[in-house]
Amino acid sequence: MSEEQGFPQAGADDGGATAGAEPSPSSAPHLDPTPLTDLEVALDAASKGEADSSEPVLLFLNSLVCLLVPEPVPGQTEYVEPLVLTNSEGKPLVAAFTDAARIRPDFLEHAPTVVTTQGALLLQNLGAELGVVLNPGSAFGFELAAEQIAAILKDFRPATEEEIDAARDSAPGTGGE
Incomplete structure (x- = not known):
């Protein structure tokens, strides 16, 4: 996943909205201002100061995200070359999406x-x-530089199945007290 390709920059204007204006109802689906996933709800809340900024990171780590690859690799699901964009500083970023829309x-x-x-x-x-850009050119996204990813991987790890089960059992209303 180290090859950089010359694709539109992550912040490129796609013509769906003008600065300071809400996208029109006829805008492309990727600009829809309605959150489509729990991760987008968390990103929206964090951007409004209604939630801790680490919540979207934790949800991202445990969420399924969509990647784009140039062509299917028959029988190989463990290794793919995802779409790589460049940001305004020329740094390579893998494009990831919260939802296919x-x-x-x-x-x-x-x-x-x-x-x-x-x-x-x-x-x-x-x-x-490589860094990551979530929902480039769309609503509810973020950009993580390679250095930020290294810090996240140092500080966070995916929950184990046992930890997830224990959290479900101890959550209010689930029968575990």
């Missing part, structure tokens, strides 16, 4: 196959030089 149509022209993976697995497999 957030994918810009022009990205599909370059990498038409959508695969899903857990956010934590994506970060663990990036290497030291």
Whole structure:
């Protein structure tokens, strides 16, 4: 996952809205201002100061995200070359999406196959030089530089099945007290 490709920059204007204006109802689905996933709800709340900024990171680690790959690799699901964009500083970023509806149509022209993976697995497999951009050019996203990913991987880890089960059992209303 180290090859950089010359695709539109993560912050490129896609013509769906003007600065300071809400997208019109006829705008592309990737600009829909309604959160589609729990991760997007957390991103929205954090951006409004209604939630801790670490909550979206934790949800990202444990969420399934969509990646775009140029072509299917028959029989190989463990290794894919996802779409890599560059940010305004020229740094390579793997494009990830919270939902297939957030994918810009022009990205599909370059990498038409959508695969899903857990956010934590994506970060663990990036290497030291790639960052991530979530929902580039769309609503409810963020950008993580390679250095930020290294810090996240140092500080966080995916929950084990046992930890998830224990949390479910101890949550109010689930029967475990």
